[in-house]
Amino acid sequence: MSTIICHQICKTFRQGDEIITGLDHVDITIETGEFVCLSGPSGSGKTTLLNAIGGLDTPDSGEISMGELRIDQLQRGPLADMRLHHIGFVFQAYNLIPVLSAQENVEFVMQVQGMATRERADKARAILAEVGLEGLEKRRPAQLSGGQQQRVAVARAIVSQPDLVLADEPTANLDSVASAQLMELFTHLNQDHHVTFIIATHDKRVMRYARRLIRMQDGRIIADEAQG
Amino acid sequence: MLSVANLHLRTLLTLSWRNLWRNHRRTGIMLGAIAIGVWAMIFMTALMRGMVDDMLNQGIHNLPGHIQVQDPTYLDDPNVVNSIAAPGAELRKQLDQLGAVAWATRIKVPAVIASERETRGINLIGIEPAVEASISGLPALLASGRFLESDQDSGIIVGARLAERLETRLGKRVVIMSQDPDNNIRERGFRIVGIYRARLPALEEFNVYAARETLQKLLRIEGRISQLILVGDDYRDIAPLYRRLDQLLPSTLQARTWYQVDSYLAAMFNMMDGFVLVWVIIIFLALSFGLVNTLVMAIFERVREIGLIQALGMRPGLIVCQILLESLLLLLIGLGIGNGLALITIKPLESGLDISAVAEGMAMMGASSVLYPKLTTADLLLANSIVIVLGILTSILPAWRAARLDPVRALNTT
Ligand SMILES: Nc1ncnc2c1ncn2[C@@H]1O[C@H](COP(=O)(O)OP(=O)(O)OP(=O)(O)O)[C@@H](O)[C@H]1O
Ligand SMILES: [Mg+2]
Numbered sequence: 005m006s007t008i009i010c011h012q013i014c015k016t017f018r019q020g021d022e023i024i025t026g027l028d029h030v031d032i033t034i035e036t037g038e039f040v041c042l043s044g045p046s047g048s049g050k051t052t053l054l055n056a057i058g059g060l061d062t063p064d065s066g067e068i069s070m071g072e073l074r075i076d077q078l079q080r081g082p083l084a085d086m087r088l089h090h091i092g093f094v095f096q097a098y099n100l101i102p103v104l105s106a107q108e109n110v111e112f113v114m115q116v117q118g119m120a121t122r123e124r125a126d127k128a129r130a131i132l133a134e135v136g137l138e139g140l141e142k143r144r145p146a147q148l149s150g151g152q153q154q155r156v157a158v159a160r161a162i163v164s165q166p167d168l169v170l171a172d173e174p175t176a177n178l179d180s181v182a183s184a185q186l187m188e189l190f191t192h193l194n195q196d197h198h199v200t201f202i203i204a205t206h207d208k209r210v211m212r213y214a215r216r217l218i219r220m221q222d223g224r225i226i227a228d229e230a231q232g
Numbered sequence: 233m234l235s236v237a238n239l240h241l242r243t244l245l246t247l248s249w250r251n252l253w254r255n256h257r258r259t260g261i262m263l264g265a266i267a268i269g270v271w272a273m274i275f276m277t278a279l280m281r282g283m284v285d286d287m288l289n290q291g292i293h294n295l296p297g298h299i300q301v302q303d304p305t306y307l308d309d310p311n312v313v314n315s316i317a318a319p320g321a322e323l324r325k326q327l328d329q330l331g332a333v334a335w336a337t338r339i340k341v342p343a344v345i346a347s348e349r350e351t352r353g354i355n356l357i358g359i360e361p362a363v364e365a366s367i368s369g370l371p372a373l374l375a376s377g378r379f380l381e382s383d384q385d386s387g388i389i390v391g392a393r394l395a396e397r398l399e400t401r402l403g404k405r406v407v408i409m410s411q412d413p414d415n416n417i418r419e420r421g422f423r424i425v426g427i428y429r430a431r432l433p434a435l436e437e438f439n440v441y442a443a444r445e446t447l448q449k450l451l452r453i454e455g456r457i458s459q460l461i462l463v464g465d466d467y468r469d470i471a472p473l474y475r476r477l478d479q480l481l482p483s484t485l486q487a488r489t490w491y492q493v494d495s496y497l498a499a500m501f502n503m504m505d506g507f508v509l510v511w512v513i514i515i516f517l518a519l520s521f522g523l524v525n526t527l528v529m530a531i532f533e534r535v536r537e538i539g540l541i542q543a544l545g546m547r548p549g550l551i552v553c554q555i556l557l558e559s560l561l562l563l564l565i566g567l568g569i570g571n572g573l574a575l576i577t578i579k580p581l582e583s584g585l586d587i588s589a590v591a592e593g594m595a596m597m598g599a600s601s602v603l604y605p606k607l608t609t610a611d612l613l614l615a616n617s618i619v620i621v622l623g624i625l626t627s628i629l630p631a632w633r634a635a636r637l638d639p640v641r642a643l644n645t646t
Contacts, residue, residue: 061640081549084542084548087545089545098536098540100540102537103251103254104246113545
């Protein structure tokens with residue numbers, strides 16, 4: 005994977021007669037292997053920015069590229085392929101397929117990628133154990149707590165070691181011990197496997213792990229600083 | 233590449249199967265509707281087939297035969313002069329080897345029958361009693377008396393109506409008059425040895441049967457016949473027999489299939505397939521509303537999920553496949569139940585379903601009052617493939633629309 009460049013991206017939403025600014029001329033460059041936190045008040049555009057980078061939503065104007073790929077210009081099919089093979093997602097609200105068990109949810113992406121049954125089952129079990137869900141593999145999402153569901157989603161996002169992980173409030177439902185463990189896991193993947201992380205969060209404990217902290221407000225970037 | 237497709241199929245199958253059983257009630261109702269629809273398609277088709285088949289068989293018996301051979305002039309003028317030579321030893325052997333179920337020679341001329349009180353015009357038919365059962369089924373229609381016993385039998389068989397009109401009865405003598413090839417009137421007394429009842433009253437009044445050789449003598453046409461009649465295995469498929477026969481016959485003779493002989497029967501036969509198709513499609517249309525509704529509801533209920541799998545990188549094409557697969561599973565299970573129901577209900581009725589109470593008028597059309605449902609593989613295949621093919625086609629639109637959902641919006645639907 006290569007450098008992600010957002011150039012002057014704008015996105016507005018229309019709600020009735022009102023026009024809401026989602027992103028307002030955002031410029032950022034994120035290098036391979038960075039560990040970035042997006043912070044900012046509710047409604048500041050964090051999710052909108054993650055969606056634009058992940059190719060889930062097309063900006064109204066501006067350019068987004070990932071290496072050679074112009075994400076804002078890809079068709080639906082190639083965009084889906086790009087997400088499938090290069091990006092791991094943790095969504096803010098809805099993450100798991102209700103008719104699949106925890107393990108099947110984790111395997112889902114690998115399955116669509118075409119990975120062999122045995123291999124993906126082993127990987128799924130290992131990653132579930134790593135996020136502390138050993139023994140819960142067979143449960144359906146409805147039989148898991150909010151925090152457990154969140155960890156299944158995280159496990160799915162990182163299991164096939166994508167180039168980029170886009171995580172929206174990954175610790176929202178976790179206690180401090182669990183969220184610290186999760187951040188350790190992210191840090192490990194970032195340092196040892198050069199997975200790029202962009203994490204949108206309100207959580208101060210999460211921001212401590214970031215090596216670059218981007219603050220947003222009203223759809224604009226108001227601060228972008230490296231941290232020790 | 234194949235293994236990837238295989239993996240996809242398994243992923244999609246898992247999703248489809250589990251989604252199908254998410255709403256037991258809805259799936260159950262839809263399965264019931266498909267099963268009953270398919271049952272109605274197959275059951276009614278079998279009844280119609282049975283009825284039409286019976287009418288056609290009856291009609292062909294009355295002609296009689298699947299193929300008739302005669303002198304071309306005989307068709308315009310069924311006179312003794314237009315007779316043909318009876319097949320010689322060589323031709324008889326070839327006819328035996330033709331693969332026909334039965335073949336027979338026949339004499340059929342206009343004649344006059346007279347009792348002590350009445351005189352009427354009739355068709356005088358000279359038959360070979362031994363094979364007549366396979367040719368016209370006449371022996372089975374006998375109501376009283378006996379059937380003709382040999383080619384030289386001196387008795388005749390008349391219809392019940394004709395006996396009534398002539399004010400005569402079994403065992404009485406009647407006189408039959410006709411012309412020989414030299415236009416001399418020939419006449420002879422016959423004893424009525426049998427009386428038959430036909431489904432069509434008109435036939436009963438006109439067809440009078442005697443032994444073939446007896447008539448040849450009477451009409452002075454020894455060694456000659458009016459027609460050669462052949463019956464094959466199946467009236468639906470007589471073209472091969474016709475071709476083989478055609479190679480045997482001298483070009484002066486004309487062979488005609490039953491559908492050339494009787495265009496009404498041919499029309500009935502040809503329309504039947506159309507009827508079945510229309511019937512199957514009408515039922516399908518009723519079903520399709522339910523099917524589309526079920527799918528639309530099923531999709532509506534899981535917009536977020538569809539948004540999620542799109543966001544995770546499942547291509548729109550695979551999403552279409554998943555939903556079509558769900559529809560296909562529903563259809564296949566429904567078809568399974570429907571076919572089962574049809575088999576269970578048709579099998580016991582194959583020995584005959586008496587509808588005389590509700591269908592008095594049927595006899596007038598030459599149909600029997602007992603229906604024999606007829607389940608054919610072709611009809612089964614037709615009903616099943618129409619349900620599957622059209623079912624999938626009607627599912628394409630909802631599936632395509634699901635795949636076009638905007639992932640972000642879909643994910644944020646509540
Ligand atoms: N689909 C939408 N329709 C209308 N407005 C939207 C839509 N999505 C986002 N917005 C608006 O765009 C702005 C940015 O939203 P966004 O979801 O990116 O904020 P956020 O920073 O992720 O907030 P939070 O921390 O609450 O998740 C908000 O004002 C929001 O109301
Ligand atoms: Mg958000």
